[in-house]
Amino acid sequence: MSADFTLALNYDQLEENGIKLLNLNNISLVVVKYKGEVFSLNSRCPHMGCSLAKGTVKDYFLSCPCHGWSFDIRTGEYKVNKNIKLETYQTKVENGNIFVKAVSEF
Ligand code: FES
Numbered sequence: 001m002s003a004d005f006t007l008a009l010n011y012d013q014l015e016e017n018g019i020k021l022l023n024l025n026n027i028s029l030v031v032v033k034y035k036g037e038v039f040s041l042n043s044r045c046p047h048m049g050c051s052l053a054k055g056t057v058k059d060y061f062l063s064c065p066c067h068g069w070s071f072d073i074r075t076g077e078y079k080v081n082k083n084i085k086l087e088t089y090q091t092k093v094e095n096g097n098i099f100v101k102a103v104s105e106f
Pocket residue numbers: 045046047048049050064065066067068069
């Protein structure tokens with residue numbers, strides 16, 4: 001249902017490996033561009049709550065700047081324990097813009 005998608009930012013505003021912190025529908029999330037694709041995940045690290053906005057992206061994993069926990073940007077799964085997950089949000093690119101379905105499933 002495309003009506004649930006919210007305009008997040010222009011595709012070109014985000015560089016490759018870039019991370020943008022946004023607040024959409026009262027959800028704090030990061031939009032990540034990697035290999036030309038875009039992904040959206042909750043911005044709060046489940047370890048001790050650091051923001052992932054200043055993390056780094058490598059090999060489809062977003063690493064937390066505080067203690068290095070890494071999350072798969074495609075699924076939100078913590079690399080070491082897949083039972084720990086960041087919430088992910090459907091993300092799409094249309095007409096040069098990035099749209100995110102920022103709806104909490106919890
Ligand atoms: S708060 Fe993210 S790894 Fe510790």
